[in-house]
Structures are given as C-alpha cells and as structure tokens.
Amino acid sequence: MNLEQALAKSRADFAGDGLARIRRFVRQPSISADGTGIREMAELLVREIEGLGGRARPIETAGHPVVYGEIDAGAATTLLVYGMYDVQPVEGEVGWLADPFSGDIIDYGDHGPCLVSRGIYNTKGPLAGFFNAVAAAQASGRLPVNLKFLVEGEEEMQSKHLKDVVRDHRELLAADYAYFPFYSEDPTGKPMVYLGVKGILFFELIARGGNRGGPVGRDIHGSNAVWFDNPAWSLVHAMSSMISRDEKHILIDGFYDEVVPPSAEDEGLLTELERTFDARTELETHDVVRFKYDLEGGDLLRKYLYQPTLNIDGLVSGHHGAGTKTVIPHEARAKLDIRMVPNMDPERTKRLVRDHLDRHGFGHVLMEVNDAYAWAKTPASNPAIGALLDGMRALGAAPEVWPHLAGSAPFYLFTKELGLPLAMGGLGHGGRPHSPNEYATVEGMQRLQDSVLHFLANLGGTQ
C-alpha cells in the first residue's frame, strides 16, 4: 500500500462510494432489542466483506449471529477487528431532525455538516469507515496487514453470546492485535485514547420472606411488623454492612487484596493527564456539586482510575407509589455494580460478596449475578497502541492517553481470552449515542478513514 495514494483515494472516493457504504450501513435498521433488521444487517456485512475480496459467514449463537470474516493479504501481521452491527431502538425518542434510518446529512448546529442517524456514532459509522479505508488501501497496493472481523449483533444486550463464540473459536480468531474502531475526538478535536476498561460485576441482592420469617408471596398489612420480620430490613442491613458511611471504604473482607497501584507506565500517563485534567468540568458535566474525596488533580485522578467501587443502581420494594399504604413487603430487591480495577478477578470478587453476606448473617439474601467480566488493559508500549497514536499525531492530532476508562466493556475477551493487545478509537467526532440526533461530522468521518490508513500502515510496517 502506498499510504499517500491510499489517503488521496479515501478522500476522493468519500462523496461517492464512501458515503454510499456508510449509508448502506445506517439505512439498514438493526435493533438487537427486538430483532428488527438484525438478520438483514448480518447478511449485508457478509456481502461487504466479500465485496472487499474476503470470506465471511454468520456464526450462529443462542441469540443474534456474530459475523466472522477474513481478508488475507499475505502479510506478516494479522489484525482482528472487533465491531458491533446492532443499534439501540429509536422507539419513544422525540426530536429527531432527520429520519433515524435515512443517512441524511444536515447542518447540525455548532457541529456543522453531520450525518444524523441511529448507529452513525455507536458504531456502524466507524465500522463502515474502516471498510472504506480498506478499499482505499487495496486500491493503492496491497493491504499491509491481514484482517479478521468479529462483528457482534448483541452489544446493546450486554454482548450476551460473544464470549461463547470467542471461547469456541480460539484458533479461528488467532491474530497479532485486536482493534475497535470509533470516533475518539471530543468537540474541540482532541482524541481521547483509552488503553483499557474496568471490569464489572452487576448483580441483584434479593431478600424475600420465608423460613427465616417475613411474608411469603404477598405483601401483608404493616401493623404485623410488630411480630414478623420485614425482608426490606434484611436487604438494607445487608447492604449497609458492605460499605462505610462515607462511601469511601468497601468493608468486604479481601476486597482490595488484588488491587495493584498504577504501573510505572501508568504513572507516566497520569503525569501527562494532570496537566489538562479539569475537575470543575467533571462536576459540571455530571451535575454534581462536590467529589467524595477532598482531593485535587492527580490524587483525584488516581482515585477515579484505580479505586474499585460498589454502587447501588436501583432499589425497589413494597408500596412506592403515591399516598399512604402500610405493608410488610414480601420481597425487596437492589441492583448493584462493582467496578473492578487491575488485578481484581470477577469470580473471586463474586465469591467475596457471597462470603461476606453469609458471614454477616445474610445467608438468606439471594445474590443473582447478571453480568461479570474482567478489566482489560493493553500497555502503552504495545506496538498496536504506538501505531494508533503515531497515526493520529501524523495527522496533526494530539491524543490524550488514558490508562483506562472508568467504564466497562467486555474487552477481556480479546486481551485475556485470546491474549491480544487491543487498540481502540480513531480520529473523527460524533455523539449522542442512545439519544435522538445521534451524529457524526462529515469531516470527522473522513478523518476516521485517514487515521485507520495510518494505523494499518504503521502496524504492517513500510512496504
């Protein structure tokens, strides 16, 4: 591949074939929640990969299929591209300025000309842009890397069956690096590059009446609280035993045992981040008055990135509507999530929570785990990260590199299960995922393709 030619080709073709491909992707609805267009979108993806000279097929799961594909370039290096072809529903969303499946370009306020459609940002737009870059690369010589694709249709459903596919196809998915393309620039044009994600344990605690006491199967009159137990008290006591009142210390034995301090590499990144980190903007962005720590700058950043958390996402029990009604609820439920930092293990953490409940007299409180996956990190020193960052910098951008995101994604499937370094992101800007007027800027969609071409060239080495 001649990089300069490929960049020129990508730009030249954008208004024609490039935009046409992006529109094919977003005009095909693919709503995983109710299955709308999912099968059609999977078939479209297979055709797109075949159209680039590759081979592809849907891998069936107990849910929506995962599309697997490969384009062999006879190169020394193989890149596994992770993507998602499903999107959030649009039902009930008010205020769309264009039909959400139109692929229309409008002048969208301060952002200028934007393609406004469901999935253009999250993440069929960048996936189509990656394909556009591949086409431009092929038109300018040979692809610098072999490509494999693993594109799931259940990302908006907690990637329910992706782990089955990964575990059943380890050899098929053998590669040197993994990559997840998306638009990483903030509105000012600064790309944010994250080297990983935290792990998550999302679970429910459920207290019910039963052998220990309390009403079974129905709420009963509240005056009976004088001689019967109330499951809601069990839940409240179980939860309060797990964290200090100032919410800074989790009181589960062994909870912090595996937590490691920032690596030397992370410390270097933190020193960089401290220069631009703006705590006040974080408060304003989240409509919060103060942090729970009386810390600033790097000390606060360290808490943000390296402290595990135990959070209440929701509570429900008994009569919670308007007016007065006194009952002993037969059931009380709490949804909680634990964010795990390196090197916490989900299975061990789950066991610690259960042990804590049992040891503190809450053996009757049920724990149901909805989701559990580990943190994932790729060292900044990995060639894939270098290839991504160098490409951005060559295009004049100054990426801000974060040790990891405070949020979670199942990237451990790549880093831990498959042992692959994972890079994510690219130039380009978009926003409003899961909201009306999800958008990407027209100029940004082209920059994404530019940065992908640089990334591929850097990965494959000069040819």
Add this chain to the structure above:
Amino acid sequence: MNLEQALAKSRADFAGDGLARIRRFVRQPSISADGTGIREMAELLVREIEGLGGRARPIETAGHPVVYGEIDAGAATTLLVYGMYDVQPVEGEVGWLADPFSGDIIDYGDHGPCLVSRGIYNTKGPLAGFFNAVAAAQASGRLPVNLKFLVEGEEEMQSKHLKDVVRDHRELLAADYAYFPFYSEDPTGKPMVYLGVKGILFFELIARGGNRGGPVGRDIHGSNAVWFDNPAWSLVHAMSSMISRDEKHILIDGFYDEVVPPSAEDEGLLTELERTFDARTELETHDVVRFKYDLEGGDLLRKYLYQPTLNIDGLVSGHHGAGTKTVIPHEARAKLDIRMVPNMDPERTKRLVRDHLDRHGFGHVLMEVNDAYAWAKTPASNPAIGALLDGMRALGAAPEVWPHLAGSAPFYLFTKELGLPLAMGGLGHGGRPHSPNEYATVEGMQRLQDSVLHFLANLGGTQ
C-alpha cells in the same frame, strides 16, 4: 323507648324500610379518591338525619365535606356517632358477582344470603343499620340518648381534614360518649371488641444529590460512583442506623421512654385472650413461617400489642426494571411507618427520628411526614364499653375483648381532642373490604340493629 318493642319493630321493618335505607346508602356511589357521588351522598345523609326528625348540614373542608347532624331527644346522655360516607374505588376490581352499586342480595357461598356491594361492610352498611335502629327506637317511645353525627367523606384518604373540623367545632361536638358502628363478628359469630388503636407516624425518608454530593436532578452513569456520592447509600445507611439487625430493637434515642406496660385492666383482658389466642392461625393467615420472637401465648400477645415498631413499607430508587443499567440515582426514597403504643406522642416521636438522623450524620436526608396521629384507648371500665358488651351478651354473643388493635385509626380525635370515651363495633358479620364482593350477611345486618338498640338502651338507662 321500650327495648322489646324496638327490637320487634327493627326486625319487622327490616325487609321493607330497613333494607330500603341500606340500599339507598350503597346504591349511591361515593368514591372519595375521584369524588364520584361524594356531594350527592353527603346530601342524602343530611336528608336521612332530617327524616329521623333531626337537623343536619354539611361542614365544608378543604376536601370533601363532613356531615354534621343532631337528634335531640331531651335525654340526659349524648352520644356522638362517628361514621364515614366514602368508599374505595371499584375500578380494576375483577370478579364482582353483582354490580357493586346494586344492593343485590345473593347466596354467597358459606356465608349464606348476603348483600354484596361496595361499602356494605366498610362502612355505609352499619351506618344505615344504625339509622334503622334509631327509627325503630323512635317508633317505640323516646330515644334513650341524644344523638350527634359526625360523618366524614375522606376516611379512605387518611381522614385528611377531619381533624380541622373536630378542632374547629369542639363545642358543637360536646357529648358524653363516641361510637363507631361496624360489624364485629368473625365468621364463627364471635364478636371482637377493640378498646383502642395504635398511633401511627407514616413518613418518607428522601436522600437526594446536592451540596453534600451526588448527582442533582438526573441519574448519571454508574462508573462515576468512584468519585461521587450515591444518595441511595445515604438512605440505606440512615435506615440501617435506626433498628437492630434482628428487627427487635429500635435504636433511636429515647424511642421507648414513654412506652408503658399493660395496665392492670389490660392484664386482665390478656389473661382472657391467652385462652383462645392461636399463634399458628396468625402465621397461616398471613403466609408467614415464623414470628420474629421465640415466644408463645401471652408473651407473644404482649409483644404484639405493646411494642412500638418501625416498618419499611416501600423503597424506590434508580433503575429497578429489567436488565442491566448502571446509574448513580439522583434520589432514593423509603416509606416507613412507626406504630405508637401508649403513651407515645407523635410529635415527640417525629422529633426523635429527626434528631437521630441529624446526630448520626444524616442531616441531608429529608423526612416528610404524611400522617401522624396518636394511639387511642378507652378503658374497659367505661360505661360505654360496658353498654356495648352487655348488649352483645344479652343477645347471646360472647365478645372477645382486646386492649387495642395492632392497626391504627384517627380515634384520638375523639378520645384525646374531644376527651370522649369511644366504643366501636356491634354484632353482624361482613368482610372483603377494598376487594370485589365486599359483603355483609342479611342476618348479621339485623343483628347489628339489635345490638345498637341494646347499646342505646344500656347507655340511656331504663326509661
């Protein structure tokens, strides 16, 4: 009044004028929740009292009117009859065997012939029965007592404005005794006579994001729990600080200070009750496996009647529907009720809860009181109680006398505000309040009238 003549007259007229009056009451809908028929029912009541030679008028409130009436018999004794003319809605109730406002009599399973209608049990049926008894008394001489009526239209709305009316009309409501008529017999024909009720403090605890920390006005992404407070944790910690884990001890300073042991009179009643009290039936009735106390018989009964409680009626916060969604909720709410036994004071108890929250670092947790009223008791030795019980016994019934109910009602307005002994109940059987096929037995409706006539005769003395 000649009691024998009055009893005969009441029975003779029942199938004609008696049932006609009861049907007038139940055929007129009077649903306080949405106001349906409320005004018409109040006017009907005024006419009924005037029809018995009395004077009556609606007293306007900020809500539905209270009907006040009086029938002066030139007697030495005056009885204030408390009643309610409102009923629960029927909307959404499935399985009615008759139109709920028809006054139809059907053969209702084991209960035999019953009038099945909304309000026949709770409590327009017994109120109309009381009027029938008055008519029979008047036809058989002179009423043995003067009557005053205070009939509210908001009982199903926590008697919101009754206290205003009572406080504004103390002189008008002057009397010797108060009485609340209803059908007191269980299905086996045993009348349960309660000498009082517990008090209640029904309140919400609300934790919100704000100056102390946590998101304001909207839920934010759960990954931020690492550096922002979560109002749901505040609520959980505030609640758990208020009661022991075994739910037997309330940890609010001073909470038990005013609680008094059973009086000598109550001890006598308890000795009687122990003979028939059946703990196993209480468990079965409530679908509960065990009591919170390892006690039996009288010891358990003493807990039931003389322990104050702190109960969670409901909890709600954040995402509590299906699936995974991690948020920091901006608000968490709990509904709680405290049942107050003699001699606990609602205002003092409310202050103790607030003080507890403030002293334990939960000054930011709001406490909103929805309802607060004191316990109410009338001594068994009071002539009104004797008149009621003697009347029942004269009719062959063997009433079970309870020191008070574990539930609550605003009877303190009579006992404390007006200083009146209050008797409640009468013969007759009905059931299924707030449910489809609310009923009263035809034979029981007549027994109610019999017991009212005995009660009035006993109250007024032989004439």
